[in-house]
Amino acid sequence: MLDRPIAEIIQDQQPLTLPPDASLADACRAMHRRRVGAVLVVRDQDLLEGIFTGRDAVRCLAEGRDPATRLAAVMTRGPATLTPEHSASDALRLMHDGGFRHVPVCENGHLRGILARSDFRAKEYARQEEEDRFFESLR
Numbered sequence: 001m002l003d004r005p006i007a008e009i010i011q012d013q014q015p016l017t018l019p020p021d022a023s024l025a026d027a028c029r030a031m032h033r034r035r036v037g038a039v040l041v042v043r044d045q046d047l048l049e050g051i052f053t054g055r056d057a058v059r060c061l062a063e064g065r066d067p068a069t070r071l072a073a074v075m076t077r078g079p080a081t082l083t084p085e086h087s088a089s090d091a092l093r094l095m096h097d098g099g100f101r102h103v104p105v106c107e108n109g110h111l112r113g114i115l116a117r118s119d120f121r122a123k124e125y126a127r128q129e130e131e132d133r134f135f136e137s138l139r
Contacts, residue, residue, distance in 0.1 A: 007085065009119050018039050021072065059074075
């Protein structure tokens with residue numbers, strides 16, 4: 001089976017980005033409007049500083065955060081990233097091992113896109129499950 005490169009998955013993508021000084025409310029409104037589960041927090045147009053996800057929004061709500069709180073205070077700083085040259089399998093493995101649903105794609109520190117679990121095909125998930133079973137059998 002062909003293992004798609006990430007570059008193919010993110011082509012023509014326009015990920016949702018906001019600056020670190022955007023508010024928690026701004027991020028939630030933007031995610032709702034675009035129907036996405038994450039905001040990439042960038043400075044100087046495309047330098048990734050962090051990620052803010054729907055899970056983060058739930059946490060902030062549960063903590064009673066002020067909607068005016070800046071993303072810089074509640075984002076995940078320095079998230080794990082992949083490059084466009086990595087494969088779909090690499091991305092699924094990273095998401096599985098890290099327990100997250102989104103992975104920013106960067107090249108030389110510059111944002112190129114974002115991967116979400118929904119971006120993958122059934123065959124790619126099946127391959128990951130096969131690999132998981134194989135590695136479990138080695139334990």
